Amino acid sequence: xxxxxxxxxxxxxxxxxxxxxxxxxxxxxxxxxxxxxxxxxxxxxxxxxxxxxxxxxxxxxxxxxxxxxxxxxxxxxxxxxxxxxxxxxxxxxxxxxxxxxxxxxxxxxxxxxxxxxxxxxxxxxxxxxxxxxxxxxxxxxxxxxxx
Numbered sequence: 168x169x170x171x172x173x174x175x176x177x178x179x180x181x182x183x184x185x186x187x188x189x190x191x192x193x194x195x196x197x198x199x200x201x202x203x204x205x206x207x208x209x210x211x212x213x214x215x216x217x218x219x220x221x222x223x224x225x226x227x228x229x230x231x232x233x234x235x236x237x238x239x240x241x242x243x244x245x246x247x248x249x250x251x252x253x254x255x256x257x258x259x260x261x262x263x264x265x266x267x268x269x270x271x272x273x274x275x276x277x278x279x280x281x282x283x284x285x286x287x288x289x290x291x292x293x294x295x296x297x298x299x300x301x302x303x304x305x306x307x308x309x310x311x312x313x314x
Contacts, residue, residue, distance in 0.1 A: 177291070179298030180298075187245075188245075189243070190242065190243030191227070191243020193222050194242060196221070197223060199251065210255065227243070231252065234266075236249055236253075250263065259272075285297070
């Protein structure tokens with residue numbers, strides 16, 4: 168029996184719950200492997216071959232290769248584990264977060280300094296705020312897939 172998840176109505180948000188944890192277990196374990204220098208070197212030398220050593224789904228592997236962190240999160244990735252990919256690429260967390268919103272690093276930084284996104288239009292899915300899926304990179308790709 169599926170649990171009621173009222174938090175699924177929060178626009179622009181993927182809650183890392185038990186279901187997401189199970190879905191992304193191997194993806195997140197791959198990310199944790201990047202904490203070791205020898206694994207980072209192997210990954211950078213042949214990313215696909217290194218990913219193929221992990222029992223991840225093809226979608227998870229493609230999301231990593233594309234550095235599409237939104238897709239990684241939909242596929243069960245936890246942002247704190249996914250940060251290891253950015254660190255391996257020499258990117259700051261701010262750069263990564265900006266890429267997830269479709270903003271440049273500077274735009275993202277300025278938005279956060281100004282207090283973050285407005286709650287106006289972003290309380291529930293279906294309003295017209297800037298965190299709504301139709302205004303986000305991940306929402307646009309999900310709309311194309313009919314999700």
